[in-house]
Amino acid sequence: MNVLLTFDVEVWCNGWARLDENFPSAYERYVYGRSTRGDYALPKTLEILNTYGLRGVFFVEPLFAARFGAGYLKTIVELIRDAGQDVQLHLHPEWTDEISPALIPDSKDKRQHLSYYTLAEQTALIAGGKRMLLQAGARSVTAFRAGNFACNRDTFRALQANDILIDSSLNAFYDVSGSDLREGAWRSKPTVIEGVHSFPVTLFADGLGKHRPVQVAGCGFGELRDALNSAAVAGHQEFVIVSHNFELLKPNSSQPDPIVVKRFENLCQFLDKHRDQLPTAVYSECSVRDHSTVRALPRSGLGATFARHIEQLYRRF
C-alpha cells in the first residue's frame, strides 16, 4: 500500500482587512515558524521527513504571491524542492479578488470555494496557479488539491484541460467536497472522474465508530498506526494522509506544539520501520488500478481513540 504523506502549504494574513500590514509576520510564521527551539513550520517538517528517509507531497498555494511578489513563492518552492520533496498545486481562490492583474474577468467579489466558479473560471485559475508554480521552480505539476477540499465535477474537467491528471481534493468528511458528486463511487475507493485519477483523502472509523479524515493534527498516533495497518490488511492500495505547513505549531503562535511534533515523529518513525509494507510515495507512482473492489473502511481501536482524547484534554489545559 502506497502512503501519500501530503502537506497543504499556504500563507494566511489573519483576515483580509490589513493584508499588506500583516503579510510579513504571517509569511515568517507560515513558512518558517521560528522559535528558540527551531523553525517548526516547513524547515522542521522537511527535516523530520528526511531524517526518516520518507517522501512527502507538498501541495503549494501560489495565488497569494500574485499579491505580494513571486519571490515569496519561489522561496517556498525552493525550500521543498531542495529538500528533495515533491511540489504540486493547491489553490485557494479566496485570493482572486485581492490580486492584479486579475486571473478571471469577474474577480470583484470574494468567492471562497473553487466549486463556486464556472468551468471556464476554474480552468483559468488552475492554469494561472500551475504557471506560477512552474515559474517558481516546480519541476512539473501533475497533481492537485482544491483549497478546503472544495472541488466539484467542473474541477476535474478543468484539471484535464490543464493536463493535470491526478487529483486528491475529495474528502468525504466535508459536505463542500465534491458537492455535485455526493453519491459517487469515490466515497469508498479511488476512481477516475472526467479522465482524472482521483485519490480521496482517506477516512477511518475511530474507536467510537466515528468517521474521521486521516489528518495529523486531528488524530492520535495510535489511531494513525491502527488505520494504516487495517487499511493495508483490507487491501487498500493508497492511503492519503493530510497535514499542513503549520500543523507542528501551536495555534496563532510560532511555538512548536510538543504533542503534535511527537505524533508526527512517531508516525515518521513507524513509516520508516515498515517501509517495505507501507512505502511513502508520490502521486505519479499511483494509478487507479482496480475499479471494481470496495475495501473495508480502515479503523482504529478504542484504546487509540481514548489516548487521543487524553492528548486533546492535555493540549487544552
Ligand SMILES: [Zn+2]
Ligand atoms: Zn488549503
